[in-house]
Amino acid sequence: MRYIIREDPSAVGEYAADYIVKRINSHFQKTDRPFVLGLPTGSSPLKTYENLIKAYERGLVSFKNVITFNMDEYVGIPKSHPESYHSFMWKHFFSHIDIDPNNVHILDGESKNLLEECDRYEESIRSCGGVDLFVSGIGSDGHIAFNEPGSSLSSRTRIKTLAYDTILANSRFFDNDIEKVPRMALTVGVATVMDAREVMVLITGHSKALALAKCIEEGMNHMNTVSCIQNHRNALIVSDEDATLELKVKTVRYFKGIEKVQTEIEHIYGLHGSSSSSQIGSPQPK
Numbered sequence: 195m196r197y198i199i200r201e202d203p204s205a206v207g208e209y210a211a212d213y214i215v216k217r218i219n220s221h222f223q224k225t226d227r228p229f230v231l232g233l234p235t236g237s238s239p240l241k242t243y244e245n246l247i248k249a250y251e252r253g254l255v256s257f258k259n260v261i262t263f264n265m266d267e268y269v270g271i272p273k274s275h276p277e278s279y280h281s282f283m284w285k286h287f288f289s290h291i292d293i294d295p296n297n298v299h300i301l302d303g304e305s306k307n308l309l310e311e312c313d314r315y316e317e318s319i320r321s322c323g324g325v326d327l328f329v330s331g332i333g334s335d336g337h338i339a340f341n342e343p344g345s346s347l348s349s350r351t352r353i354k355t356l357a358y359d360t361i362l363a364n365s366r367f368f369d370n371d372i373e374k375v376p377r378m379a380l381t382v383g384v385a386t387v388m389d390a391r392e393v394m395v396l397i398t399g400h401s402k403a404l405a406l407a408k409c410i411e412e413g414m415n416h417m418n419t420v421s422c423i424q425n426h427r428n429a430l431i432v433s434d435e436d437a438t439l440e441l442k443v444k445t446v447r448y449f450k451g452i453e454k455v456q457t458e459i460e461h462i463y464g465l466h467g468s469s470s471s472s473q474i475g476s477p478q479p480k
Contacts, residue, residue, distance in 0.1 A: 207241020238331030328390035336405035336418035340381035349383030407440035
């Protein structure tokens with residue numbers, strides 16, 4: 195697992211967007227197969243989306259042959275609702291790039307049969323050959339997608355009851371009225387994310403510091419579902435300085451030192467921007 199630390203959320207967004215652009219472009223240098231990208235919502239990826247849009251506008255990347263799968267969607271509110279994740283993604287990202295709308299996949303929280311919708315979503319991912327890069331944020335309790343504490347680390351796309359803390363945190367998007375926040379969501383499972391060839395987790399702000407510390411310094415635990423990436427062969431965490439506040443000083447120094455050495459190796463061997471430079475010394479995904 196790699197861990198990259200940047201000064202603030204803006205710098206995290208710049209790094210993450212640059213990383214995604216390099217992965218997409220590197221992919222199409224090798225194959226015509228669509229690049230499959232898993233995407234999150236929430237505040238964590240906003241700076242990343244802003245920088246991806248800038249990269250597209252500068253002609254640095256195209257999304258015409260990119261297929262996306264979003265992590266989750268609320269149950270019981272229409273797609274047109276301003277706080278649905280359909281609305282979020284089109285407002286903040288999709289409407290600003292050249293992606294084919296038919297290549298956009300977001301769970302349908304209005305489906306008449308939610309169980310079938312979850313099964314269909316998993317099959318859609320499989321039929322595309324799996325996710326190449328799954329990008330994620332986390333909740334303050336360490337949940338990934340809507341896999342709240344206690345979720346099985348072998349879970350698949352399913353219906354999930356939201357924890358009270360998540361409902362409370364998300365009330366800021368619903369006029370700070372907790373009664374307006376949906377109580378259930380459809381979400382990809384932990385194992386769904388882990389199946390991706392590569393996973394990148396964005397963590398910003400002091401409110402995520404304890405969850406990050408548990409993920410980095412403690413063992414894999416279903417009460418901190420983001421910790422599952424410890425078992426992924428090609429995982430990357432990108433955080434800002436505020437998110438490091440609960441980490442031990444030696445932990446921060448260690449990962450900053452590793453990045454410094456990695457940069458020197460990339461410079462010496464000309465590996466910058468290649469897929470091999472992401473995990474020097476580690477096996478590459480199939």
